[in-house]
Amino acid sequence: MDSTAIPSLGARDYKSDLKPVWCPGCGHFAVLSALTRTLAFLALPKHRIAVISGIGCSSRLPAYLDCYGFHGLHGRALPLATGLKAARPDLTVIVTGGDGDGFSIGGNHFLHACRRNLDLTYIVMDNQVYGMTKGQASPTTRPDWRRSRLTPEGTGMQRFKPAAIALAAGAGFIARGFAGDPNGLSHLLAQAIEYPGFAFVQVLSPCQTFRPESREWKTRVHPCAGAPARDPATAAQLMLTDDGMALGLLYAQVLPPFESQPRLEGDDLAAIEAEFAL
Amino acid sequence: MVPPVVALVFSDVAGIASTSVGRTGARDGIRPGASPIPxxxxxxxxxxxxxxxxxxxxxxxxxxxxxxxxxxxxxxxxxxxxxxxxxxxxxxxxxxxxxxxxxxxxxxxxxxxxxxxxxxxxxxxxxxxxxxxxxxxxxxxxxxxxxxxxxxxxxxxxxxxxxxxxxxxxxxxxxxxxxxxxxxxxxxxxxxxxxxxxxxxxxxxxxxxxxxxxxxxxxxxxxxxxxxxxxxxxxxxxxxxxxxxxxxxxxEASCPPAALARWNISGNEAAGLGALRGGVRFVAAYPITPASDLLEWLAPRLPRLGGLLIQAEDELAAINMVIGSSFGGVPALTATSGPGLSLMSEGLGLAVASETPIVVANVMRGGPSTGIPTKSEQADLDLALYGLHGDAPHLVLAPLDIADCAFTFDWATRLTERLQVPAIVLSDQALGQARAICDPPPAAPALAGRERAVPGAGGYARYAASIDGVSPMAVPGEPGHMYTAEGLEHNARGTPSSMAADHCRQLDKRWHKLVAHNYGPTWADIDGCLDSHPAALLTGAAPGGLCLITWGSSRGAVVEAAERLRRDGWLVRVIALRLLAPLQQAALRAAIAGAGAVLVVELNHRGQLFRYLHAQEVLPTTARVLAHPGPLPLRPAEIIAAVQALEDAPVA
Structure with a gap:
């Protein structure tokens, strides 16, 4: 890293001059601030960071940073980031998105990104609703939530348990933060970015517009009990039985990072072409 | 060639039957002269x-x-x-x-x-x-x-x-x-x-x-x-x-001389080699017949050139992975067949909108749906041309034979890098899983590579208009031109915009860069064309002046049919299209001009190229089509028969 070669930056230096499209009071503002503070704390050079997203309110985040970014397809941020990180392991690659983007349309990629264990940081701003399409139920919405005209009787479906599913899929770093606790969130994000593998951070990020009841989350969140679990069985017990509001690093285990076959420089195409010569 | 020394005669005569092989002289191994003639x-x-x-x-x-x-x-x-x-x-x-x-x-x-x-x-x-x-x-x-x-x-x-x-x-x-x-x-x-x-x-x-x-x-x-x-x-x-x-x-003594200048190569191997020649160093793909062996050939060879291959969880992931790699400055390819190309449509649109160069190999098989996975058909042209939502100009190419897979994939990769656009390359099972003894394929014409951003005043505008429509593309890791690549419609700086003026400007830019490029003479292979029979072609008289138009793997049968027709006194030119989009309308019209009869030949049910060329207004109204679906390949004899039927039909 050439971080010593650049003047130290403040959090504000990581922000672009674009004004977010988010509603007043949206939790995502706090996530953006926590992220820029983390990047400044880690003193990462802006041009060596790429933030990748899909589609949704939270997926607008990359454009609000003064880094490289890619605002791609709904649900496909993880594979795009996978291709980038695999091709350019020198970059710090962060993926941001929401619960619909990551757990519904992109659910398969979530599983396989956990398994693949590339050195990515995946931040999911979970507000338990589709905001950009005006308030439909997401995979983390309660089955009896009846405020959407699309599912007036509720979805009737079990809630998606992001942490437990990440654990089962093989993720080695699983944390839960809260937009109302920006300092705690910054701390988690710094650990996630520094973690040498796939780091998943679920951020409870209230939607004032479509889930006004989520203002009450600040009274319901609580720190997770004890140190982060290091064995999957303990972690599974915790994740499957908690109320989904426990904050902190839930599980941390260093796993073998993704490695393709060793990449060699120096061979040339002529040697490969020679295979075809008679 | 040594003539047969011993003539074996089949006979029902019992005496000869009694000398049949397999029960006599049961000795170990085979030593010349040690055992009776089988x-x-x-x-x-x-x-x-x-x-x-x-x-x-x-x-x-x-x-x-x-x-x-x-x-x-x-x-x-x-x-x-x-x-x-x-x-x-x-x-x-x-x-x-x-x-x-x-x-x-x-x-x-x-x-x-x-x-x-x-x-x-x-x-x-x-x-x-x-x-x-x-x-x-x-x-x-x-x-x-x-x-x-x-x-x-x-x-x-x-x-x-x-x-x-x-x-x-x-x-x-x-x-x-x-x-x-x-x-x-x-x-x-x-x-x-x-x-x-x-x-x-x-x-x-x-x-x-x-x-x-x-x-x-x-x-x-x-x-x-x-x-x-x-x-x-x-x-x-x-x-x-x-x-x-x-x-x-x-x-045993007469070891034949080896033709050392020739290659033994499959179409899928040639496609992989062409991609490597063009600069591809990252591949992500999901296994599918008949494209898998292209990927299996690349997997151990990419690391030897500093690259890598990732087996993706599905085709949706594969196309987004290659977009990510290319955004990072590493030229990238994915390979699939028809069902996978269908899944990649949305990603192709993202590559168009974000102006990210990628190559998508479609090794075609019989369709629709799961279709006939192990057998060939040229039935994905419609999907390749029209399968994207929105106005989404992109490149569509097709290799013309096994060796040409190397040339066309090489060229496609260079074009995508030059034009910052996705290319769909339509190979098929008949090329991909066939092998040839052939002359080594030539390299594609050199092109200026991806235009990189240079430091300048006034900030970096990733999608700024330019004379040729191509705008400099910054690569992550370079200080000074950070930007967010954007799949939403955007302005010159990449900021999302739903304003009509921005939409029109960006649509124009993305179209203009494709049509303004000079593709040179390799947009088609033209056989027996204007140079060889200029006067006769211009007369347009039947039976002279026959023009056969084809694409992709069907070229082989068409060229052979043309050679046989020429031996019978016909004046024939063959236009085999390598670049299908953007169609080189003016050049194609010039190549057809003067023909007395035009026959389009392709391997699909209803003539996808024929209808495309009509829509592009390059065919005379008298043009006819010979199209049949796979998996049976086109045969020279049926092309000749179709030509002879043309002669019987009234020609305007």
Whole structure:
């Protein structure tokens, strides 16, 4: 890293001059601030960071940073980031998105990104609703939530348990933060970015517009009990039985990072072409 | 070529039957001169002997060139391996060859056939008929018999012990010769009937023994010395069945000269090589027939060039992975077939909107839906041209033969980097899973690579308008031009915008950069064109001035049909389109101009290219189409028949 070669930056230096499209009071503002503070704390050079997203309110985040970014397809941020990180392991690659983007349309990629264990940081701003399409139920919405005209009787479906599913899929770093606790969130994000593998951070990020009841989350969140679990069985017990509001690093285990076959420089195409010569 | 020394005569005479091979001289191994000449066992009570067309005269050696032969069997019994060895032998005999295959979807136990055509000139078409067919067994023959057309001049070799002769063989009128393959295999080589077949069919096809043995040694080397040694014994035994043992011994000394300037390559390998030549160093893909072997070829070779391949969880992931790599500055490719291309449509649109160069190889198979995974069709042109939502200009190319896979993928990769656009390259199973002995493919024309951002005043505008529509593309890691690539419509700086003016400007930019580029002469291969017959072409008089238009893998049959028509006095030009989008309308109109009759030839149900060319207003109203769906390939004879039918039709 050439971080010593650049003047130290403040959090504000990581922000672009674009004004977010988010509603007043949206939790995502706090996530953006926590992220820029983390990047400044880690003193990462802006041009060596790429933030990748899909589609949704939270997926607008990359454009609000003064880094490289890619605002791609709904649900496909993880594979795009996978291709980038695999091709350019020198970059710090962060993926941001929401619960619909990551757990519904992109659910398969979530599983396989956990398994693949590339050195990515995946931040999911979970507000338990589709905001950009005006308030439909997401995979983390309660089955009896009846405020959407699309599912007036509720979805009737079990809630998606992001942490437990990440654990089962093989993720080695699983944390839960809260937009109302920006300092705690910054701390988690710094650990996630520094973690040498796939780091998943679920951020409870209230939607004032479509889930006004989520203002009450600040009274319901609580720190997770004890140190982060290091064995999957303990972690599974915790994740499957908690109320989904426990904050902190839930599980941390260093796993073998993704490695393709060793990449060699120096061979040339002529040697490969020679295979075809008679 | 050594003429047969010992003529083997089939007879129902009991005395000869008593000398049949397989029960006499059971000695170890095969030592020249140490064992009696293996002779075909005569089945006195066999069906074969009762067939009226079964010949009793010596096995004729087929010296005509080109010659098409087929080895057929059930999956797992080695027909395809036999084909590989025969192709290598053809190369060692100093000839060109084309090896295609037919296989069912079964992993093992289904039907499989290797079809090899060879001769002194390069071949891009399997021809009209199989001249020489050797069946290892008849178990699944019906499943591909329509792919193996036989004529009365054809010769069928089969072991009477291989099962009941299918009626379709008898009905073809082809001459039938029984060959005691299994007996020879049992005696010499632990029952590897397919290796005995290589010796038999190679001998009947007039190939030198030394070439066959060398072909086997090269093809089987990865399997170890013991396998090569056993195969050598079998091939000698098979050769001796035809030529007699004295020839086997004599031929050992005459090692044919190797044509060292030629290559032995499959279409999928050539496609992978072309991508590497063009600069691809990252591949992400999901396995799918018939594209998987392209990926399997690339997987161990990319790391040797500093690149890598990722097996993605699905095609949605694959296309987004390659977009990510290319955004990071590493040229990238994904390969798939029709069902996968359907899943990649949204990602292709993202590559268009974000102006990220990527190459998508579509090794086409029969469709729609799961269709016919193991067999070829040119039916994805509509999807490749029109499959994206929104106004999404992009490149569509198609390689014209096996070697051209290298050229076209090389060129496609360079074009995508130059133009910051996705390219869909339409190969197909008939190219991808076929092998050729061919001349080494040329490199694609050099192009300026991706235009990189340079530091400047006023900030970086990733999507700024420019004279040629191409705007400099920054690469992450470079200070000074950070930006967010955008799939939403955007302004010049990449900021999302739903304003009409921004939308129009960006649509114009993305269209303009494609049509403003000078693609040079390689947009098509034009055969017998304006330079060769300028005056006659301009008269437009029938039967002169026939113009055949085709694309992709169908070119081989069209070129061969054209050559035969020319020999019959026709004036024919062939336009084989390599660049399908953006269509080079002016150049194509000029190439067609003056033709008295136009026939579009392609392998799909309703003429997708024909309708596209009409929509683009390049065809005269009198143009006709010859289109039929796969999996049967286009044959030169049916193209000639279609041309002759044109002549009978009124021409405006």
């Amino acid at each position: 002779r075909p066992s005569v089945q006195t009570n066999s069906e074969l002997a009762d067939r009226p067309h079964t010949r009793r005269d010596p096995l004729p050696i087929r010296h005509e060139r080109p010659l098409a032969l087929a080895v057929t069997g059930s999956g797992g019994n080695g027909a395809l391996t036999a084909g590989m060895i025969l192709l290598a032998a053809v190369a060692r005999a100093g000839l060109y060859g084309l090896l295609t295959r037919s296989a069912g979807p079964q992993i093992r136990g289904g039907e499989s056939a290797a079809m090899l055509r060879f001769g002194p000139e390069p071949l891009a078409c399997i021809g009209d008929r199989i001249d020489l067919l050797l069946a290892l067994d008849w178990a699944n023959h019906l499943r591909f018999s329509e792919e193996l057309p036989l004529a009365r001049t054809s010769l069928v070799l089969a072991d009477p012990a291989a099962g009941t002769l299918p009626p379709v063989i008898a009905a073809s009128g082809a001459a039938l010769h029984p060959i005691a393959l299994r007996a020879a295999a049992r005696r010499y080589c632990d029952g590897r009937t397919n290796m005995v077949a290589v010796g038999v069919v190679g001998a009947v096809a007039g190939l030198p023994l030394a070439a066959l043995l060398q072909g086997a040694a090269e093809s089987l080397a990865p399997k170890g010395e013991a396998i090569v040694t056993a195969a050598t014994a079998c091939i000698r035994a098979g050769f001796a069945v035809v030529h007699g043992e004295a020839t086997v011994t004599a031929a």
